Amino acid sequence: MSELVKLISAWEEYSQKNSSVTATDFCMYFLAKESNNQLFSGLTPPDLDTVFAKLVGRLAGMHRVYLKMALQEIPGFDLEWFYFLNSIYQMKEVKKTQVIQYNFTEQTTGIDILNKLKNLGYIAERTDPDDKRAKLVGITKAGEKMLFRLYQLLYKPNLLMYHGIDPKDKQVIINLLKDTEHTHQELLSGARNKTLDDLLLEVLGEEKLAQAEAEQEKRVAAFSGAKQNKREKKR
Numbered sequence: 001m002s003e004l005v006k007l008i009s010a011w012e013e014y015s016q017k018n019s020s021v022t023a024t025d026f027c028m029y030f031l032a033k034e035s036n037n038q039l040f041s042g043l044t045p046p047d048l049d050t051v052f053a054k055l056v057g058r059l060a061g062m063h064r065v066y067l068k069m070a071l072q073e074i075p076g077f078d079l080e081w082f083y084f085l086n087s088i089y090q091m092k093e094v095k096k097t098q099v100i101q102y103n104f105t106e107q108t109t110g111i112d113i114l115n116k117l118k119n120l121g122y123i124a125e126r127t128d129p130d131d132k133r134a135k136l137v138g139i140t141k142a143g144e145k146m147l148f149r150l151y152q153l154l155y156k157p158n159l160l161m162y163h164g165i166d167p168k169d170k171q172v173i174i175n176l177l178k179d180t181e182h183t184h185q186e187l188l189s190g191a192r193n194k195t196l197d198d199l200l201l202e203v204l205g206e207e208k209l210a211q212a213e214a215e216q217e218k219r220v221a222a223f224s225g226a227k228q229n230k231r232e233k234k235r
Helices: 004-019 024-036 048-075 079-091 096-102 107-119 141-162 167-189 196-205 204-235
Strands: 124-126 131-139
Touching: 024 131, 048 079, 048 141, 079 096, 079 131, 079 141, 096 107, 096 131, 096 167, 107 124, 131 141, 167 196, 196 204
Parallel strands: none
Antiparallel strands: 124 131
């Protein structure tokens, strides 16, 4: 396919999906799509949401690997312990259940982490005076000392990964993503005994969800067909 035919075909596809189109909008879309196709060594997903999710997910995975490398300086200290210790410090004295929910952890796993931090002397607990059935946890002086050491240590992966991004661009990304983070913090905090489909229905509604699923089915079929054609041409 010549470059001109490729461009015309892309325009036809774009104009059919968008009732009000301009050459500028199309050019921005086309250049972005071509750029996305160069991501992940060419293993690009068929839709923009998945490209976005894959990029964020891979960056988070890389960051986690670097964090664990940094923690090698404190043998035996798990990364999840830092998340719990940090959230307790930021939230002051807080219920155990709130800490566990904030860190998206299963109840049994969260209780186990809190018990380990308590046994190490990094947090202390007491009965909630307003609810005798609940326990409040707070950070100790030893916990603060360890946390401040961790702050110095775990800044290294942040510096390694993101020092090259302009601060203004970082703030733009923060502004774009902060509402999504807040929305899903709230959504997950009330997601007990709900399935993913329940949450999708709650957020999108039945009509939009059905439309999104139908569109994704078409994209996956087209994606699969394109991959099959490429394999056949190579034979």
